[in-house]
Amino acid sequence: MKTQFTELEIRNTVDSVVYGNPDAKTSWGQKLAFAMIEKLPLLLSDLLSHGKGFNDSTKKAFCKLLDVEPVLTATAIDNLIVQLCGISLHELIAHRNIRGAKQVLKFKAEQVADRYSNPEEALDLIHQQYASGYTKIVKEGRKTFLCNADNRGFHYKSEMKDYVIAYVELKDFEAELESLKA
Known part of the structure; x- marks a missing residue:
């Protein structure tokens, strides 16, 4: 070739x-x-x-x-x-997933901005929580939590819940791509 x-x-x-x-x-x-x-x-x-x-x-x-x-x-x-x-086929797919997740996250952030008077502060709080080790989504019935390794976490609902889920998904895709490059 x-x-x-x-x-x-x-x-x-x-x-x-x-x-x-x-x-x-x-x-x-x-x-x-x-x-x-x-x-x-x-x-x-x-x-x-x-x-x-x-x-x-x-x-x-x-x-x-x-x-x-x-x-x-x-x-x-x-x-x-x-x-x-x-590159590997897995890397190409990971790049596509990241691009799609970024688009979803942008849309979810716009929804939060439409609903809340302080969207930047709310989104920054989520980013800080993630950086502090709250990196997984746990669902119990109809409730959604952003949890740490001990399954302790923060309850989110409505637009904030959707943003948290999209944010964690994006971070997971980014971590997957990094592991493929390593």
Whole structure:
């Protein structure tokens, strides 16, 4: 599998395969060139990792550049991306999970801000509690707690509960990624 490319080579190949004109100089070719040269797995995934039938011509151009047989499934494309970028498939998935968790956390923080008059203080308190060892979610019936290793913790409800759950999930994904890199 080929792993070194020039921007012109990538752009010409993408524009030729996707648009039928190697001199088209499209932004699509520029995006793929940037992602491949910089070896950015998340951006490559955003551009290519979709099921068969979605963006197949770009996948064919990507495979042509790598000098491999064309593949169209998201799983096969993911495998090529991780080989090109020199990471594991688990790392790619962890990066995706972190990005998704950050989006959820942002939304939950907005919900807290809409409901409470002092959202920054409330969210800072959660962050401090987490840093102090309260790192797991425990549910007892309909109640949700942010607990430490001794299962002692703080009860949260409504928007704050949703934020705490999202925050702990993000931290868990970040810890998983760190363990994969180690």
